[in-house]
Every structure is written in C-alpha cells, then in structure tokens.
Amino acid sequence: MDATKVLIEEIQKNIPKGENVVKYLTWKLGISKESAYRRMRGVVPLPLEEIRELALDLNFSVDEIIRKEMQQAANNKENKNDLLLSYITPYQNFLNIISHSSKRSVIFSADRIILPFIMEYDTLFDLFFFTQIHKNQLFNGIKSFSDLSVSKEIRDARKSIIEQMPSFDQREYIFGRDLFSGITRKTQYFRRLKLISEKETEILKLEMLQMLQKMEAAMECGHNEKGEECSYYFSWLDVETDAICVDCGEKLAVLCCLFGIPTIQNNSQNYTNMEWLESQKKYTILISQSSEFIRSEFIERQRDFIESINDNKSFY
Numbered sequence: 001m002d003a004t005k006v007l008i009e010e011i012q013k014n015i016p017k018g019e020n021v022v023k024y025l026t027w028k029l030g031i032s033k034e035s036a037y038r039r040m041r042g043v044v045p046l047p048l049e050e051i052r053e054l055a056l057d058l059n060f061s062v063d064e065i066i067r068k069e070m071q072q073a074a075n076n077k078e079n080k081n082d083l084l085l086s087y088i089t090p091y092q093n094f095l096n097i098i099s100h101s102s103k104r105s106v107i108f109s110a111d112r113i114i115l116p117f118i119m120e121y122d123t124l125f126d127l128f129f130f131t132q133i134h135k136n137q138l139f140n141g142i143k144s145f146s147d148l149s150v151s152k153e154i155r156d157a158r159k160s161i162i163e164q165m166p167s168f169d170q171r172e173y174i175f176g177r178d179l180f181s182g183i184t185r186k187t188q189y190f191r192r193l194k195l196i197s198e199k200e201t202e203i204l205k206l207e208m209l210q211m212l213q214k215m216e217a218a219m220e221c222g223h224n225e226k227g228e229e230c231s232y233y234f235s236w237l238d239v240e241t242d243a244i245c246v247d248c249g250e251k252l253a254v255l256c257c258l259f260g261i262p263t264i265q266n267n268s269q270n271y272t273n274m275e276w277l278e279s280q281k282k283y284t285i286l287i288s289q290s291s292e293f294i295r296s297e298f299i300e301r302q303r304d305f306i307e308s309i310n311d312n313k314s315f316y
Helices: 003-015 021-031 034-039 048-058 062-098 121-137 152-164 183-194 198-223 267-283 292-310
Strands: 105-110 170-175 227-235 242-247 252-258 261-264 282-288
Touching: 003 021, 003 034, 003 183, 021 034, 021 048, 048 062, 048 252, 062 121, 062 152, 062 242, 062 252, 062 261, 105 267, 121 183, 170 267, 183 198, 183 292, 198 227, 198 292, 227 267, 227 292, 242 267, 252 267, 267 282
Parallel strands: 105 170, 170 227
Antiparallel strands: 105 242, 227 282, 242 252, 252 261
C-alpha cells in the first residue's frame, strides 16, 4: 500500500454511481483519455492541484490518505524489526545455553555462508538483513542498500553476540563445495538491479576475500587466530541442512538453520542431530593440514565465486 494506491481507491469509491472513472477525470481535470488512464494505473502521479480539486468535488479527505500511509509505514517498520530480530535472537539464546559450560566443542555444517560466519563483517552483516527485507518486501522507504538502517536493538544484539562468543576446545566445519555461491549471487543480483553500488560491491567482495583468507589460514595450520583447534572437512555430497551443534560434555545444544531461519532444537532431537552431523563425515575428506591439492581446489573455487561478483553473468 502507498499513497498513490489509496488515492486511486478513494477516487474510484467516491465518483458518482454509474460514472466511468476515466471519463470523469477527462472531464473534471481537462486531460486526455490516455492521461487519465496513466493516472489511474499509477504510472503518472496526480499533481497536488488535481488532488485538491478531486478531494473537494468527491468529498474525500487527503489527511485520511496520509494517515493511512503513515500507519502502513509504521506497521512495516515494526514488522521489519520483528522479522530481523527473529533471525538474530535465536543465536543469543543459543549462547546462553552453552555459555556456562567449561568444556565445549562445536560442529558447523554449512553449504553456504550463514549468519554466524559474518557477524564480524559490517557490510556482509547488513547485506544479510537487506536480503531478508527485499525477500519479504518490507522496504519502508528503503530503495537501495545505502538506505538500509538496521535498528539499535539489532546492532546491540550483534555486539552482544560477538562479545559473549565463548572459546571452544575444538571447532569442526563440514562445508559443501559451493560455500560462497549463494552470497555472491545475491550480490550480483542486487548489483544488476542497481540496488547495490559498485563501491558497495567492492566492499562486500573485500570482506568475502578476508573471510576466505582466514579460513585458508586456519586450514593450513589447524587453528584459528584465537588458538582454537580447527578441523575442516570437504563434503563430497551436498550438505542438506545448515546446523551448529555444541557438545558441552554434560549436554548437547543444536541450532538448525532451515530456509535461513535459525531454530534451537529441543533436547529429544539433539542426540539424533549430533549423530546425523557425525555421520556426514563418512562422505567428507579432511582438508585442514592434509589433502593439500583438494584444499587448494576448494579455496580456488570459492575465490572464483567471489571474483565473479563483477561479472555480468552468474558463475556456475
């Protein structure tokens, strides 16, 4: 809903019964039939003087139209914030579950770049939420990536997650072969629509390369910059579900990302999910500190995805 749509509805609702709206506009405003059609389709906005004349003649309130538009904008803003919080709040809750344990190991299963991987990258973090806004059509005045303004509530939630992220005795990653494909195609898509500028595209590309470089360094030495032991597995099969499983010794905690939406699994599902994640290793090869040729091919494939962002055709 926007002001133009509401205005057209008011005109149609209030013209004299049996009157053809195009003929009415042609007569009342002294315009051509084609001009009247274009106004009723919303292709050409009605000038303020024409709106005033129609409001007086048809007895509808311009203030009421503006009020409806403002209410719709407020609802969209609230819905947008609720939607974005639904993606980040489960990660906060997940941290609360695992933060009190003294011993922790974690398995990440991912066929694409998921939210935990981009928490520390400002522009990639914003891209994730811009994608959700675009997908759910909650624009509320957002016409491009540069217009995006993530709420303080979400910014604070992100900061809290980064600061409270616990250390792990061991990290294991099971990756599909097209890990960076999805995020690069999204960027390509928005770039073609001119929703993302060339400068913003370059920043996104740089952050992706930085992320990949960190992964490569951890694969080569077997630990990350925090000193946590890291094992990376390359899956010969497609990874079916993005998931995070933390073994705290006395308990398991599992978070699954179904269609991108994170969900904390209940206790009865945890051991089943853990067994499922462990079973995926049967179809993988360890590429950290070993299998140098396969590791190099995997890294180069991801780099090719990232470098393709500036291309005019998608990388397959």
